[in-house]
Amino acid sequence: QPSPLVIANWKMNGNRQLVQQLAKVLRESQADLTEVAVVVCPPAVLLPAWQQEVFYDAIHLGAQDLNEHASGAHTGEHSLALLHEAGADYALIGHSERRQFYGDSGQRVQAKVDAVLSYQEHLFKLVLCVGEHEQERDAGRTIEVVQQQLEEALQNVSAAQIAQVVVAYEPVWAIGTGKTATPAQAQEVHAFIRQWLVQRFGAAAQQIPLLYGGSVKADNAATLFAEADIDGGLIGGASLEAQAFLEICRAAQ
Template structure:
């Protein structure tokens, strides 16, 4: 039986205005099938306003793929939390492995962004995960623990109540290779233990998402694991019926 309660679509650098309309219509038509599951769509910045308009009356939340830690000022090309709030954004992805690799985002930078997001009352979705060489060297947990310790550094218990942790093994992102439910659950259980140890009751309630080649045909088995509370969906979130099927799997 599914334990999932949150499914987030990460469109990455994909999509157009037509897709915002198409996706919103498909989700609206299927909404009754996954009632009770929080569904969030994170399109590129340029599509946020369009998506916000299409889902205004629906039980679909809007998310962004990144944000600046700065409130305002001389930061060309950056987008602030307040700017995203004005568009109706509720969730913000932080520290995705692609940004860690391509933009050299550090754990310290992610921690500063998480502080800004949660202080504003929005939800920070903090991504962690190991690459293939780290997994093969049996360093999975040491890598993830360091990411958690540094990326969540300085957050109060009140702020942690506004945090979601997404485990995305880098070797499974966009590769078609997925961690088995047992592999994913093993890591999620360790993350849960660390959160409880450091944040007690608040840590026990932090949603834990799995991401990495999640599709309609494997979502149900992943979401049935005890410590997997939902999914962060990449490529499959660009296909309306596929994404709706994943959301249905979350409801179980």
């Protein structure tokens, strides 16, 4: 069994005050959170503020996105070296909002995956986000869409590198809508992802954490995480409320 993992994706929300608030709650609950790894992905400019709060091993920091180049004329972008310096050792890649609104094509997602895996050995873990739109689900194409996203993004990845990969299944219709996938709907896709990964990368892929994301809240987290192939969650809205996020982390253990 992969170890439980819960990731907060703040998106373009939060501020220094919320950093202190959530960090305080997590710090005070440290003793209760020994079985779950927790990662916080704030807007990049808040990483240094988080870095000051996080002085214990249980909490990791992550980037919501990255630029695949090492440096240069890329106005507005962040390299892995900068993100690393600001405390991140996780990176989300291919979030549906980036794919839909900020030009992250399948090819660009693949370039970002390759950049993380070729950046200083094993330093970053990448969280590859996949998921179908509502019309694709309605047309019965969910598995096909997810498979294509996995194939394209992980095209150049070797079996030796797979230990650095986490996959997050986020059905687009469930993101920020309050319409959570049912545990059975999510498990069906997770089981497919697990099977695809094992077929492609071998038995080591059994250990890859598979996260569900899309309207995970304190009151539905436990039933989702109880499914065999759901190892944790990628949390948007509820990660902005310290108590709710804490309960979700507890539910993953």
